[in-house]
Amino acid sequence: MRATVLEAPHTPLVYRERPVPVPGAGELLIAVSACGVCRTDLHVVDGDLTHPKLPIVPGHEIVGRIIAIGTNVTGFILGERVGVPWLGATCGVCPYCRAGRENLCDAPLFTGYTRDGGFASHTIADARYCFPLGEAGDDAEIAPWLCAGLIGWRSYRMAGEGINLGIYGFGAAAHILAQVARWQGRRIFAFIRAGDDTAQDFARSLGAVWAGASEDTPPEPLDAAIIFAPVGGLVPAALKAVRKGGRVVCGGIHMSNIPSFPYALLWEERQLMSVANLTRDDAHEFLALAPKAGVHCEITRYPLAKANDALSDLRDGRLQGAAVLLP
Numbered sequence: 001m002r003a004t005v006l007e008a009p010h011t012p013l014v015y016r017e018r019p020v021p022v023p024g025a026g027e028l029l030i031a032v033s034a035c036g037v038c039r040t041d042l043h044v045v046d047g048d049l050t051h052p053k054l055p056i057v058p059g060h061e062i063v064g065r066i067i068a069i070g071t072n073v074t075g076f077i078l079g080e081r082v083g084v085p086w087l088g089a090t091c092g093v094c095p096y097c098r099a100g101r102e103n104l105c106d107a108p109l110f111t112g113y114t115r116d117g118g119f120a121s122h123t124i125a126d127a128r129y130c131f132p133l134g135e136a137g138d139d140a141e142i143a144p145w146l147c148a149g150l151i152g153w154r155s156y157r158m159a160g161e162g163i164n165l166g167i168y169g170f171g172a173a174a175h176i177l178a179q180v181a182r183w184q185g186r187r188i189f190a191f192i193r194a195g196d197d198t199a200q201d202f203a204r205s206l207g208a209v210w211a212g213a214s215e216d217t218p219p220e221p222l223d224a225a226i227i228f229a230p231v232g233g234l235v236p237a238a239l240k241a242v243r244k245g246g247r248v249v250c251g252g253i254h255m256s257n258i259p260s261f262p263y264a265l266l267w268e269e270r271q272l273m274s275v276a277n278l279t280r281d282d283a284h285e286f287l288a289l290a291p292k293a294g295v296h297c298e299i300t301r302y303p304l305a306k307a308n309d310a311l312s313d314l315r316d317g318r319l320q321g322a323a324v325l326l327p
Helices: 039-045 139-146 148-158 172-183 197-205 234-241 280-293 304-315
Strands: 002-005 014-017 027-037 061-069 081-084 087-089 122-126 164-168 187-192 210-213 222-227 242-250 271-274 299-303 322-326
Touching: 002 304, 014 304, 027 081, 027 139, 027 304, 039 304, 061 122, 061 139, 081 122, 081 139, 087 122, 139 148, 139 172, 139 280, 139 299, 139 322, 148 172, 148 242, 148 280, 164 172, 164 234, 172 187, 172 197, 172 280, 187 197, 197 210, 222 234, 234 242, 299 304, 304 322
Parallel strands: 164 187, 164 222, 187 210, 222 242, 242 271, 299 322
Antiparallel strands: 002 014, 027 061, 027 122, 027 322, 061 081
């Protein structure tokens, strides 16, 4: 098999030939057909997430076909198309798992971080955390659903049911959620780096009623805001933009430090919260909803051997939508 491997943080991925792994009990061997490139992968490679299993194959937006099934697996067949997300396994016994909050598990495994992921031609996954995808849709266009979609959906639900929703950082997750919001009759206000007229036009093309710079004041108070950009300085700006009782949701796994801000920005029952990982229920909900909403991903395709180029383009803001690797 072919894989691109992170051997140490702050170093380029290395293209390797490896033996094809054998699935153990409860596992599936998957021939990867597409794997999205997520900002979390960038945080792993750049050392922002500090405890990866090294060496590690990144990638957790995986679409592929089952080519071998381990013992004690039911509900899957050879050749079936499945998706593999960030949450790779949970313990099932900690207080969070027992309370139905497996996204907060005390002993989780994460695809592409603590178990090998999808920047490869083949991967092993825990069958309990794989999702049938059916046959509709292009593999590469569906791949971003497995994280940008799933964790974006969790962030979107946590933001509440208000009509006016601000999104800070218009990348892969935002361009998916804008389509869901439009389908549900909500209004998106897109906050994008100053001077990025192309991204603002892209947001408007997906139904945003307003697009402006991250520092701008929106023309109407927001009911809620989601921050996908990993910039802590956006938190005070978002709190200022939401109405009394509004919510600000930090949707990323990593963010730069949040600066101090006046208590007045939080007062009047505004809420500031974060999103951690996802649950399998999130996946079932979103994977059922996305086709109904007509979600279409704008993607740039890269061959597997060009994984470092895809990461560089994401890091430097040269992408519109999402990057996807094709083995």
